[in-house]
Amino acid sequence: MRIGIDLDNTLADYSTPLLRLCALHGVDPGGDPKLALREHLRGAGRENEWTRLQGEIYGPLMAEALLFPGVADFFRRSLAAGTECFIVSHRTRQPILGEAHDLHSSARHWLRSVGLANVPVHLEESKSAKVGRIRSLGVNCFIDDLPELLSDSAFPEEVRRILFDPGNQHTDSPVWRRCSSWRSVASELFES
Numbered sequence: 392m393r394i395g396i397d398l399d400n401t402l403a404d405y406s407t408p409l410l411r412l413c414a415l416h417g418v419d420p421g422g423d424p425k426l427a428l429r430e431h432l433r434g435a436g437r438e439n440e441w442t443r444l445q446g447e448i449y450g451p452l453m454a455e456a457l458l459f460p461g462v463a464d465f466f467r468r469s470l471a472a473g474t475e476c477f478i479v480s481h482r483t484r485q486p487i488l489g490e491a492h493d494l495h496s497s498a499r500h501w502l503r504s505v506g507l508a509n510v511p512v513h514l515e516e517s518k519s520a521k522v523g524r525i526r527s528l529g530v531n532c533f534i535d536d537l538p539e540l541l542s543d544s545a546f547p548e549e550v551r552r553i554l555f556d557p558g559n560q561h562t563d564s565p566v567w568r569r570c571s572s573w574r575s576v577a578s579e580l581f582e583s
């Protein structure tokens with residue numbers, strides 16, 4: 392079996408830097424600090440500030456991100472099952488606004504720091520390039536936190552889709568199997 396996995400908000404949990412940014416901006420994080428921060432800045436007409444902050448979050452602040460619980464165990468089980476895993480991410484080389492951080496280097500550095508240096512990683516500059524990569528890798532299954540990626544019209548139909556939804560924010564769909572934890576992703580793939 393070949394499994395493709397998204398990076399941001401699927402493997403990498405940005406709660407720590409996001410909660411810190413919420414505190415810095417005086418925003419109540421509620422159940423979703425990213426959404427709270429975005430809505431706060433957008434509501435104040437500071438869309439550009441939100442765009443700039445994203446360059447910081449996915450750049451230097453990525454060092455504060457943690458692996459979601461259960462990811463390390465998932466990779467151990469994959470290895471034991473002889474499964475090949477690939478990380479496929481939509482990530483521009485540099486932020487759209489703000490300081491010219493190298494976002495690809497932040498991602499690779501983070502993956503090394505959390506012990507995932509051995510997993511092949513593909514950083515694609517656009518959503519369509521990401522979908523193209525998923526197709527060309529010939530994965531049997533893809534795991535992502537974004538419904539719009541999994542339901543993209545170009546997404547290869549034969550690929551089984553898992554929506555990673557740790558905040559239980561989405562609904563079930565015939566297109567994907569929704570899992571709210573990595574433990575449940577692992578049972579879905581290795582126990583059925």
Ligand SMILES: [Mg+2]
Nearest residue numbers: 397399400536
């Ligand atoms: Mg993602």
